[in-house]
Amino acid sequence: MKYRPGQLRQSFLRATLVLLALLLFVPAAAVVTRAQDDSPWKGGSPPPSQPRENPALDEQNIVERAMGAVCQERARDPLGSVPIDVMQARPSLALSHPDAVAGLKRAERLLPAARDLVVASLRDLSNEYNIEEYRIKAATMRVLAVSRIEPDVELRDNASVILSTPRTIYFGTIFLAGLQSDEGMISVLAHELTHIADGREDSLHPLFRLVGRRATTLTGMQIAGRRPEELTCDLVGAMVSRAYIERTPGKETLARRLARAIEHNCVEEDGTDEAHLSPRNTMRALLALDPTFGSDVMGDEKITFKLVEPPPPAPRKVAPRPRRVTPNTRGTTPRRRIRT
Numbered sequence: 001m002k003y004r005p006g007q008l009r010q011s012f013l014r015a016t017l018v019l020l021a022l023l024l025f026v027p028a029a030a031v032v033t034r035a036q037d038d039s040p041w042k043g044g045s046p047p048p049s050q051p052r053e054n055p056a057l058d059e060q061n062i063v064e065r066a067m068g069a070v071c072q073e074r075a076r077d078p079l080g081s082v083p084i085d086v087m088q089a090r091p092s093l094a095l096s097h098p099d100a101v102a103g104l105k106r107a108e109r110l111l112p113a114a115r116d117l118v119v120a121s122l123r124d125l126s127n128e129y130n131i132e133e134y135r136i137k138a139a140t141m142r143v144l145a146v147s148r149i150e151p152d153v154e155l156r157d158n159a160s161v162i163l164s165t166p167r168t169i170y171f172g173t174i175f176l177a178g179l180q181s182d183e184g185m186i187s188v189l190a191h192e193l194t195h196i197a198d199g200r201e202d203s204l205h206p207l208f209r210l211v212g213r214r215a216t217t218l219t220g221m222q223i224a225g226r227r228p229e230e231l232t233c234d235l236v237g238a239m240v241s242r243a244y245i246e247r248t249p250g251k252e253t254l255a256r257r258l259a260r261a262i263e264h265n266c267v268e269e270d271g272t273d274e275a276h277l278s279p280r281n282t283m284r285a286l287l288a289l290d291p292t293f294g295s296d297v298m299g300d301e302k303i304t305f306k307l308v309e310p311p312p313p314a315p316r317k318v319a320p321r322p323r324r325v326t327p328n329t330r331g332t333t334p335r336r337r338i339r340t
């Protein structure tokens, strides 16, 4: 079965089109861009300067407010996801632990929906970013072939995929237990499925590059190297979680359910490595890429904006953090041993 949340995608596309329109009229000199620009969009004259209705500071504050709303929802939510840094500090969890078993059952139950919704989200993004059809077809085939969740004690608070076993998502038991809602779980499943969708051929790298470039333009953050891929995986995760919410209406508020898609990033210790934005900067980038997400979590009117000031840089660690760099224990492609 192939589910296509048409209404959701239309609203997302509308929000995106508004954002694109705004991008065309932002004073070029005000955009802080520090990342390497290797996208095919080069040349041309900068667009003419246009007066802005809202100061950049307000726009940045909107993102910070939205982050605060997400994390407040998490704190009040009985099914709130455990923040990554809290997960990391926990002792290993046995395969047989009831919370890990419950998490595995949740992941297995949600995998079919996650596959379908990832395919639909990648289709939307390919239309939005003008990605070639053959790339999306190949990505779709790989996503639909994923059929197994394998719990792994050693992976702890990580999930990962390996190119040589492209039908399996490996899930640390701490992570399985820490994602207590369907919305949180399906977001992480979608993240991993997007890595698999890229495959050995790097089918989605043009998409990753363009998403990263847009996020850099919106936030001023440096998003280069492997970070565009990780950010795009998180973006698909947020899109899929929203689509799942529309597919499964319930009594809980939209704000609470939406927050679950990204609230595992509500960390106190906001460190990172070379492959990922820090958890909080990941939230900043996602909320900038999808302003509707933030306005829905805050219960505000729909917001469209353009950020021109970079957020404070995340503290960088000299040594990779164990949770971010998983040993290549299976002797396969190490770059796919990726933290969600």
Ligand SMILES: [Zn+2]
Binding pocket: 191, 195, 230, 233, 338, 339, 340
């Ligand atoms: Zn990842």
